[in-house]
Amino acid sequence: MIQNTAVQLTQDELNSFITILTERTGIIPRASHRDGIKSYIEKKIAEMKLSVQGYKEQLLLNKELFAGLVNGSTVNETYFFREEKQFALLHDKIFPQWRLKSPDTEIRMWSAACSYGEEAYSLALLAKTCGIKPYVTASDINSEVLEHCRRGLFLGTSLRPVDGTAFQDLIVPFKRSDGKVEFSKEIKSCINTMQLNLSEIDSPQCAALLPRNQNIIFLRNVFIYFSQELRARILHTLADKCLAEDGLLFVSMSEIAQTDSTIIPPSLEKNVDGSVFYFHKKTGGKADG
Ligand SMILES: C[S@@+](CC[C@H](N)C(=O)[O-])C[C@H]1O[C@@H](n2cnc3c(N)ncnc32)[C@H](O)[C@@H]1O
Numbered sequence: 001m002i003q004n005t006a007v008q009l010t011q012d013e014l015n016s017f018i019t020i021l022t023e024r025t026g027i028i029p030r031a032s033h034r035d036g037i038k039s040y041i042e043k044k045i046a047e048m049k050l051s052v053q054g055y056k057e058q059l060l061l062n063k064e065l066f067a068g069l070v071n072g073s074t075v076n077e078t079y080f081f082r083e084e085k086q087f088a089l090l091h092d093k094i095f096p097q098w099r100l101k102s103p104d105t106e107i108r109m110w111s112a113a114c115s116y117g118e119e120a121y122s123l124a125l126l127a128k129t130c131g132i133k134p135y136v137t138a139s140d141i142n143s144e145v146l147e148h149c150r151r152g153l154f155l156g157t158s159l160r161p162v163d164g165t166a167f168q169d170l171i172v173p174f175k176r177s178d179g180k181v182e183f184s185k186e187i188k189s190c191i192n193t194m195q196l197n198l199s200e201i202d203s204p205q206c207a208a209l210l211p212r213n214q215n216i217i218f219l220r221n222v223f224i225y226f227s228q229e230l231r232a233r234i235l236h237t238l239a240d241k242c243l244a245e246d247g248l249l250f251v252s253m254s255e256i257a258q259t260d261s262t263i264i265p266p267s268l269e270k271n272v273d274g275s276v277f278y279f280h281k282k283t284g285g286k287a288d289g
Contacts, residue, residue: 007042013052014038020059021073024066024122025141026199026230034077040072048140067143074142075225078115079157080181081122081164082151083220086250088121088166089276090216094248098215110242113198114138117149118158121183123218124190125170137211138175139196146193152183164226164271185250198222199230201237210237213244220252223259232263239281249279 014034021037022028029037045055059065060210083088098107107127111120116153120138127134138149156179159168174181200206217238223231238249249268251259256277258268264270268279 007045009038009042016020017041027225037073043234071142073145076115076145078118079160080118081167084164084166085276088167091126095132100133106135107215108135109216110137110138110211110218114140114143119218120191129170136191137194138191139194141197146195150193152188154181185274198234201234208242210241214242215244215247217249218233223255228260228263236265239267243281245283247281
Protein backbone atom coordinates (compact mmCIF):
# COMPACT_ATOMS: atom_id res chain seq x y z
CA MET A 1 0.00 0.00 0.00
CA ILE A 2 1.09 3.55 -0.66
CA GLN A 3 0.05 6.83 0.95
CA ASN A 4 -2.68 8.92 -0.68
CA THR A 5 -0.18 11.22 -2.41
CA ALA A 6 -0.46 12.44 -6.01
CA VAL A 7 0.16 9.57 -8.43
CA GLN A 8 2.06 10.21 -11.67
CA LEU A 9 2.00 7.42 -14.25
CA THR A 10 5.04 7.04 -16.50
CA GLN A 11 4.50 6.71 -20.27
CA ASP A 12 5.30 2.98 -20.03
CA GLU A 13 2.77 2.49 -17.25
CA LEU A 14 0.12 4.40 -19.19
CA ASN A 15 0.90 2.33 -22.31
CA SER A 16 0.45 -0.89 -20.36
CA PHE A 17 -3.05 0.22 -19.21
CA ILE A 18 -3.96 1.28 -22.73
CA THR A 19 -2.86 -2.13 -24.02
CA ILE A 20 -5.30 -3.79 -21.58
CA LEU A 21 -8.06 -1.40 -22.65
CA THR A 22 -7.44 -2.08 -26.36
CA GLU A 23 -7.25 -5.85 -25.90
CA ARG A 24 -10.61 -5.94 -24.10
CA THR A 25 -12.60 -3.27 -25.95
CA GLY A 26 -10.89 -2.68 -29.29
CA ILE A 27 -10.55 1.01 -28.40
CA ILE A 28 -7.31 2.56 -29.64
CA PRO A 29 -7.40 5.97 -27.96
CA ARG A 30 -6.37 8.98 -30.00
CA ALA A 31 -3.40 10.97 -28.73
CA SER A 32 -5.75 13.73 -27.53
CA HIS A 33 -7.65 11.28 -25.28
CA ARG A 34 -4.63 9.73 -23.60
CA ASP A 35 -4.31 12.56 -21.06
CA GLY A 36 -7.90 12.06 -19.89
CA ILE A 37 -7.33 8.31 -19.45
CA LYS A 38 -4.09 9.02 -17.57
CA SER A 39 -5.86 11.41 -15.18
CA TYR A 40 -8.68 8.93 -14.59
CA ILE A 41 -6.25 6.14 -13.65
CA GLU A 42 -4.09 8.40 -11.45
CA LYS A 43 -7.16 9.62 -9.57
CA LYS A 44 -8.47 6.08 -9.13
CA ILE A 45 -5.13 4.79 -7.83
CA ALA A 46 -4.95 7.64 -5.30
CA GLU A 47 -8.58 7.14 -4.25
CA MET A 48 -8.09 3.40 -3.72
CA LYS A 49 -4.72 3.94 -2.00
CA LEU A 50 -3.09 1.31 -4.21
CA SER A 51 0.24 1.05 -6.00
CA VAL A 52 0.22 1.17 -9.82
CA GLN A 53 0.87 -2.58 -9.90
CA GLY A 54 -1.81 -3.20 -7.26
CA TYR A 55 -4.40 -1.29 -9.33
CA LYS A 56 -3.41 -3.22 -12.45
CA GLU A 57 -3.87 -6.55 -10.68
CA GLN A 58 -7.30 -5.48 -9.39
CA LEU A 59 -8.27 -4.20 -12.83
CA LEU A 60 -7.67 -7.61 -14.38
CA LEU A 61 -9.77 -9.36 -11.73
CA ASN A 62 -12.54 -6.92 -10.88
CA LYS A 63 -15.18 -6.41 -13.60
CA GLU A 64 -16.63 -3.32 -11.93
CA LEU A 65 -13.24 -1.65 -11.73
CA PHE A 66 -12.61 -2.36 -15.40
CA ALA A 67 -16.07 -1.03 -16.29
CA GLY A 68 -15.11 2.19 -14.49
CA LEU A 69 -12.00 2.50 -16.65
CA VAL A 70 -14.08 1.91 -19.79
CA ASN A 71 -16.64 4.52 -18.72
CA GLY A 72 -13.80 6.93 -18.03
CA SER A 73 -12.12 6.28 -21.38
CA THR A 74 -14.85 6.43 -24.02
CA VAL A 75 -15.61 9.51 -26.10
CA ASN A 76 -19.36 10.06 -25.98
CA GLU A 77 -19.91 13.11 -28.19
CA THR A 78 -23.36 12.89 -29.83
CA TYR A 79 -26.49 14.97 -30.50
CA PHE A 80 -29.98 14.73 -32.02
CA PHE A 81 -30.20 14.13 -35.78
CA ARG A 82 -26.41 14.20 -36.17
CA GLU A 83 -25.48 14.11 -39.87
CA GLU A 84 -29.00 15.14 -40.77
CA LYS A 85 -28.66 14.17 -44.45
CA GLN A 86 -28.84 10.51 -43.40
CA PHE A 87 -32.04 11.21 -41.45
CA ALA A 88 -33.42 13.18 -44.43
CA LEU A 89 -32.93 10.10 -46.62
CA LEU A 90 -34.85 7.98 -44.11
CA HIS A 91 -37.61 10.58 -43.87
CA ASP A 92 -37.98 11.31 -47.60
CA LYS A 93 -37.47 7.87 -49.12
CA ILE A 94 -36.77 4.88 -46.92
CA PHE A 95 -39.52 5.25 -44.33
CA PRO A 96 -42.25 6.11 -46.91
CA GLN A 97 -41.21 3.01 -48.93
CA TRP A 98 -41.39 0.89 -45.77
CA ARG A 99 -44.85 2.25 -44.95
CA LEU A 100 -46.09 1.39 -48.42
CA LYS A 101 -44.63 -2.13 -48.37
CA SER A 102 -45.24 -3.12 -44.74
CA PRO A 103 -47.81 -0.66 -43.33
CA ASP A 104 -48.53 -2.61 -40.14
CA THR A 105 -45.07 -3.96 -39.38
CA GLU A 106 -42.77 -2.32 -36.86
CA ILE A 107 -39.35 -1.39 -38.14
CA ARG A 108 -36.39 -2.81 -36.21
CA MET A 109 -33.50 -0.39 -35.86
CA TRP A 110 -30.26 -0.66 -33.92
CA SER A 111 -28.11 2.22 -32.74
CA ALA A 112 -24.99 0.14 -32.15
CA ALA A 113 -22.79 2.63 -30.28
CA CYS A 114 -25.56 4.85 -29.04
CA SER A 115 -23.73 6.90 -26.41
CA TYR A 116 -26.31 8.87 -24.35
CA GLY A 117 -29.05 7.88 -26.80
CA GLU A 118 -29.77 10.92 -28.97
CA GLU A 119 -29.30 8.78 -32.09
CA ALA A 120 -31.78 6.12 -30.92
CA TYR A 121 -34.41 8.72 -29.96
CA SER A 122 -33.89 10.54 -33.28
CA LEU A 123 -34.62 7.29 -35.16
CA ALA A 124 -37.71 6.52 -33.08
CA LEU A 125 -39.16 10.05 -33.41
CA LEU A 126 -38.56 10.15 -37.15
CA ALA A 127 -40.17 6.75 -37.76
CA LYS A 128 -43.23 7.73 -35.72
CA THR A 129 -43.58 10.96 -37.70
CA CYS A 130 -43.61 8.87 -40.87
CA GLY A 131 -46.41 6.69 -39.47
CA ILE A 132 -44.19 3.69 -38.70
CA LYS A 133 -43.95 1.83 -35.40
CA PRO A 134 -40.28 1.78 -34.30
CA TYR A 135 -38.51 -0.81 -32.19
CA VAL A 136 -35.04 0.59 -31.47
CA THR A 137 -32.21 -1.26 -29.76
CA ALA A 138 -29.68 1.16 -28.25
CA SER A 139 -26.39 -0.49 -27.26
CA ASP A 140 -23.06 0.73 -26.00
CA ILE A 141 -20.12 -0.57 -23.98
CA ASN A 142 -20.41 2.29 -21.46
CA SER A 143 -22.89 1.48 -18.66
CA GLU A 144 -23.27 5.14 -17.58
CA VAL A 145 -24.42 6.41 -20.97
CA LEU A 146 -26.93 3.55 -21.20
CA GLU A 147 -28.44 4.59 -17.87
CA HIS A 148 -28.78 8.11 -19.27
CA CYS A 149 -30.43 6.74 -22.42
CA ARG A 150 -32.95 4.78 -20.34
CA ARG A 151 -33.91 7.91 -18.36
CA GLY A 152 -34.73 9.78 -21.60
CA LEU A 153 -33.75 13.18 -20.18
CA PHE A 154 -31.33 15.30 -22.22
CA LEU A 155 -29.63 18.67 -21.91
CA GLY A 156 -30.54 21.45 -24.34
CA THR A 157 -26.98 21.14 -25.73
CA SER A 158 -28.04 17.88 -27.39
CA LEU A 159 -29.69 20.14 -29.96
CA ARG A 160 -27.05 21.79 -32.13
CA PRO A 161 -27.48 24.98 -34.13
CA VAL A 162 -25.42 23.77 -37.12
CA ASP A 163 -26.58 20.20 -37.79
CA GLY A 164 -29.81 18.31 -37.17
CA THR A 165 -31.85 21.53 -37.35
CA ALA A 166 -34.13 20.22 -40.12
CA PHE A 167 -35.78 17.83 -37.66
CA GLN A 168 -35.59 19.72 -34.38
CA ASP A 169 -39.32 20.53 -34.60
CA LEU A 170 -39.91 16.90 -33.63
CA ILE A 171 -38.21 17.56 -30.30
CA VAL A 172 -40.20 20.72 -29.45
CA PRO A 173 -43.13 18.88 -27.75
CA PHE A 174 -40.66 17.36 -25.30
CA LYS A 175 -38.81 20.58 -24.37
CA ARG A 176 -39.21 21.67 -20.76
CA SER A 177 -39.17 25.25 -19.53
CA ASP A 178 -35.61 24.74 -18.17
CA GLY A 179 -34.41 23.93 -21.72
CA LYS A 180 -33.99 20.20 -21.07
CA VAL A 181 -35.64 17.58 -23.27
CA GLU A 182 -37.71 14.92 -21.52
CA PHE A 183 -39.32 12.18 -23.58
CA SER A 184 -42.72 10.70 -22.81
CA LYS A 185 -43.22 7.14 -21.62
CA GLU A 186 -44.61 6.32 -25.04
CA ILE A 187 -41.39 7.36 -26.82
CA LYS A 188 -39.17 5.73 -24.19
CA SER A 189 -41.05 2.47 -24.63
CA CYS A 190 -39.78 2.30 -28.25
CA ILE A 191 -36.15 2.12 -27.02
CA ASN A 192 -34.58 -1.00 -25.60
CA THR A 193 -31.10 -0.50 -24.10
CA MET A 194 -28.44 -3.18 -23.97
CA GLN A 195 -24.77 -3.29 -22.97
CA LEU A 196 -22.77 -4.77 -25.82
CA ASN A 197 -19.02 -4.68 -26.43
CA LEU A 198 -18.57 -4.53 -30.20
CA SER A 199 -15.11 -6.07 -29.95
CA GLU A 200 -16.80 -9.29 -28.73
CA ILE A 201 -19.57 -9.23 -31.32
CA ASP A 202 -18.45 -12.53 -32.91
CA SER A 203 -17.80 -14.34 -29.63
CA PRO A 204 -20.00 -17.25 -28.47
CA GLN A 205 -21.12 -15.33 -25.34
CA CYS A 206 -22.45 -12.49 -27.51
CA ALA A 207 -24.35 -14.75 -29.91
CA ALA A 208 -27.47 -14.95 -27.75
CA LEU A 209 -27.52 -11.18 -27.16
CA LEU A 210 -27.15 -10.00 -30.75
CA PRO A 211 -30.07 -8.07 -32.22
CA ARG A 212 -31.13 -10.08 -35.31
CA ASN A 213 -33.23 -9.28 -38.36
CA GLN A 214 -32.53 -5.58 -38.13
CA ASN A 215 -33.98 -3.43 -40.90
CA ILE A 216 -31.66 -0.50 -40.17
CA ILE A 217 -28.39 -0.37 -38.26
CA PHE A 218 -26.64 2.87 -37.32
CA LEU A 219 -22.98 2.26 -36.47
CA ARG A 220 -21.58 5.75 -36.48
CA ASN A 221 -18.53 7.49 -35.07
CA VAL A 222 -17.10 4.43 -33.37
CA PHE A 223 -15.03 2.78 -36.15
CA ILE A 224 -12.57 5.67 -35.75
CA TYR A 225 -11.38 4.02 -32.51
CA PHE A 226 -10.99 0.50 -33.98
CA SER A 227 -8.39 -1.31 -36.10
CA GLN A 228 -9.24 -2.39 -39.67
CA GLU A 229 -9.20 -5.99 -38.44
CA LEU A 230 -11.88 -5.31 -35.81
CA ARG A 231 -13.91 -3.24 -38.27
CA ALA A 232 -13.88 -6.22 -40.65
CA ARG A 233 -15.07 -8.64 -37.93
CA ILE A 234 -17.89 -6.28 -36.94
CA LEU A 235 -19.03 -5.71 -40.54
CA HIS A 236 -19.07 -9.45 -41.27
CA THR A 237 -21.09 -10.22 -38.15
CA LEU A 238 -23.58 -7.44 -38.85
CA ALA A 239 -23.99 -8.62 -42.45
CA ASP A 240 -24.25 -12.34 -41.63
CA LYS A 241 -26.16 -12.31 -38.37
CA CYS A 242 -27.84 -8.99 -37.64
CA LEU A 243 -29.14 -7.38 -40.82
CA ALA A 244 -32.41 -8.57 -42.31
CA GLU A 245 -32.57 -9.16 -46.06
CA ASP A 246 -32.66 -5.72 -47.68
CA GLY A 247 -31.48 -4.25 -44.36
CA LEU A 248 -29.49 -1.01 -44.42
CA LEU A 249 -26.32 -0.12 -42.56
CA PHE A 250 -25.29 3.49 -41.98
CA VAL A 251 -21.82 4.46 -40.84
CA SER A 252 -20.65 8.02 -40.42
CA MET A 253 -19.91 9.78 -43.72
CA SER A 254 -16.32 10.49 -42.67
CA GLU A 255 -15.75 6.86 -41.61
CA ILE A 256 -16.95 5.42 -44.90
CA ALA A 257 -14.05 7.17 -46.63
CA GLN A 258 -11.56 5.80 -44.07
CA THR A 259 -12.80 2.20 -44.31
CA ASP A 260 -10.66 -0.07 -46.44
CA SER A 261 -12.96 -1.41 -49.20
CA THR A 262 -11.40 -4.89 -48.95
CA ILE A 263 -13.03 -5.42 -45.54
CA ILE A 264 -16.59 -4.89 -46.81
CA PRO A 265 -18.43 -8.25 -46.88
CA PRO A 266 -19.60 -9.30 -50.37
CA SER A 267 -23.23 -9.41 -49.20
CA LEU A 268 -23.14 -5.66 -48.54
CA GLU A 269 -23.35 -3.31 -51.49
CA LYS A 270 -22.47 0.32 -51.17
CA ASN A 271 -25.33 2.59 -52.27
CA VAL A 272 -25.28 6.31 -52.79
CA ASP A 273 -28.18 8.73 -52.80
CA GLY A 274 -27.05 12.28 -53.48
CA SER A 275 -24.20 12.73 -51.02
CA VAL A 276 -25.38 10.01 -48.61
CA PHE A 277 -23.65 6.63 -48.62
CA TYR A 278 -24.99 3.51 -46.96
CA PHE A 279 -24.74 -0.27 -47.25
CA HIS A 280 -27.57 -2.49 -48.43
CA LYS A 281 -27.72 -6.21 -47.68
CA LYS A 282 -28.37 -7.92 -50.97
CA THR A 283 -31.32 -10.28 -51.29
CA GLY A 284 -30.02 -13.83 -51.22
CA GLY A 285 -27.12 -12.79 -48.94
CA LYS A 286 -26.28 -15.16 -46.09
CA ALA A 287 -29.40 -15.80 -43.96
CA ASP A 288 -29.63 -14.67 -40.36
CA GLY A 289 -27.97 -17.20 -38.13
C1 LIG B 1 -18.64 9.27 -30.39
S1 LIG B 1 -19.84 8.21 -29.70
C2 LIG B 1 -20.94 7.96 -31.07
C3 LIG B 1 -22.38 8.13 -30.69
C4 LIG B 1 -23.37 8.08 -31.87
N1 LIG B 1 -23.29 6.84 -32.58
C5 LIG B 1 -23.14 9.23 -32.81
O1 LIG B 1 -22.64 9.04 -33.92
O2 LIG B 1 -23.47 10.36 -32.46
C6 LIG B 1 -18.91 6.67 -29.66
C7 LIG B 1 -19.55 5.63 -28.74
O3 LIG B 1 -18.95 4.37 -28.99
C8 LIG B 1 -18.92 3.65 -27.79
N2 LIG B 1 -17.94 2.55 -27.87
C9 LIG B 1 -16.58 2.62 -27.89
N3 LIG B 1 -16.05 1.39 -27.93
C10 LIG B 1 -17.09 0.52 -27.94
C11 LIG B 1 -17.17 -0.91 -27.97
N4 LIG B 1 -16.07 -1.69 -27.98
N5 LIG B 1 -18.39 -1.47 -27.97
C12 LIG B 1 -19.52 -0.71 -27.95
N6 LIG B 1 -19.51 0.64 -27.91
C13 LIG B 1 -18.30 1.25 -27.90
C14 LIG B 1 -18.54 4.72 -26.76
O4 LIG B 1 -18.88 4.34 -25.44
C15 LIG B 1 -19.32 5.93 -27.26
O5 LIG B 1 -20.54 6.06 -26.59
